Amino acid sequence: MSAVAPATEAQPLLELREVHARFPSSAGVVRALDGVSLTVAHGETLGLVGESGCGKSTLGRVALGLTRASAGEVRLDGIELTALRGERLRQLRKRMQMVFQDPVSSLDPRMTVGQTIAEPLGELGVVARAARPARVRELLELVGLPAAFASRYPAQLSGGQAQRVAIARALGVEPELLVADEAVSAVDVSVGAQIVNLLDDLRRELGIAYLFVSHDLAVVEHVSDRLAVMYLGTIVEQGPAEQVFRSPQHPYTVALLSATPAPDPAQARRRERIILRGDVPSPVDPPSGCRFRTRCPIGPLAHPERTVCAERAPALAPTPAGQLAACHFAGELVAPVLGTAALEHG
């Protein structure tokens, strides 16, 4: 029991502390995660946003112990995951599950829906063989599919139906944490809305916590209690979702929100766009100091005297606005359009 941390009244369900993840590649060592810390409380939804290569999917995998952290601590309910092996790790896995982006390719094409959903029930030994068909029916009903779907194959499902099956499979072991990695990104808008509603129902009925990984800010805003914004292997801003969306403090968050197209032509015309220059640098050789400085609209590109950006990596620290931001000049860049949007809707 040495891995169990002393329980406190507000022990988070998931806690990552200074997690690093490094992978060898032909170009050198990829620093996918570089000192990431975050928590997810019981029943809470943490939205994790960022662009390709920022490390958000790796973070999801590390949280579940599917990818091992190179350094740092990952705790589920206080239990240190990185130290666990074999049966103990397997037992812990019951408490957390994952749903992937591409529902059709995440299902085994040779297994029926029923077999797919029943598999983890047997693997993790949670439901006796005889009771499994009944449990499969229950799970199908929970995700809004008819029981007859148990005999179908993945090829006979639409994208939305396949994603429901993947969710039913994940729910079978009654997890407390579900990592949803771009779970609504590959489906159509109208289907995405169904999946978002389903996840919300499950949260309310079963008290599941989500680590909701997505590049789609509109969906993340809709589902999240708190938000973490990642850039090149680090968290640059973290705080209550509403607060971060209303008043982002890190220039990258401001740019990301500004770049997100809104389905409203009037707003689109009004807005001042902040268009970042260039591409995300390689995680093999990230910039010194602040990793965002090579694209930052308020960094050395615009203000050559701001040498601190290249010299010192800013820590994720509290801002006057309330949330955490990792920027030497946090709060300086404001997004005009967000104020307008908030006014209109509020």
Add this chain to the structure above:
Amino acid sequence: MAPLLDVRELAVDFDAPGGAVHAVRGVSFALAPGEILGIVGESGCGKSATARALLRLIDPPGRIVGGSVLFEGRDLLTVPAAELRAVRGGRIAMVFQDPAKSLNPVLTIGRQLAAAMRAHRRCTREQARARACELLADVGIADPQRRVDQYPHELSGGMRQRVMIAMALANEPALILADEPTTALDVTIQAQILDLLRRINQEQGTAIAFISHNLGVIAELCHRVAVLYAGRVVEMGSTEDVFRAPQHPYTRALLGSLPAPGAAARSRLTPVAGAPPVLTGAPRGCAFAPRCPRRIAVCDEQDPQLEPVRPAHLAECWVAQAEAAAPAAGGLAS
């Protein structure tokens, strides 16, 4: 002004074991010179088949089964192959979703740009290279002299899409057909590409037909928009009108299923009920009727046609048309 492109009753079938799937079922729209028209819809609505059919790029088992595509006075569906080849990549250029698949991995960027130019005009190797550098600079690629000698794998996804756009611009097209050109890109890179397309449209007057499933991107970029459902244009009008006052129940449902920015977190989303129809056989009545909250008897009996319901705003809906025709009750009646 005469339209640059006039598409009438375009129809595309895909032969399948269970009978032909009618992917595009009589699509009509026009594009004015210098205009950006958005073509939006969900998977299977026929938007990509429509785009490809305009240049006869439908491969078997698909085939174009009807309609006309008038462009600069000629019907592209009937012109001889040689003439069509001159139009493709010449007066009409294309940009597709995945730049990695559209570029040849074993040729340098410069060679590919030169090939695009030399397919349509005579120029020396030196001229082609100089023009390639110019084009790369035009689309915002820094250090074009170095990039022109690089291979596609040495470029990021956003840069490859810029190269595709440079290639599209090589022969000063009147029209760019862009099929989901930003779908594979990150949002900050997407913003760069949309900005570039907007600039090309404004500075060079190039018309753009922009095909996308992303309503936000369409709202940002397009002057007018055509909404596709089940192989038909169900609504068409200015972007402002279609997004602010949608007339077709499908457009309303689609916009309603999006999470509204700034709205209360966890307010319930309203998905479109049901699923799109299977487009085999000859469906009777409106294809959206089975999912439509405003359906009336005639919807199951007769096909509606795309007709004006407000000035310059068309909808293919019996209910919207009836409301438009009825004397406004205490409204705008004079």
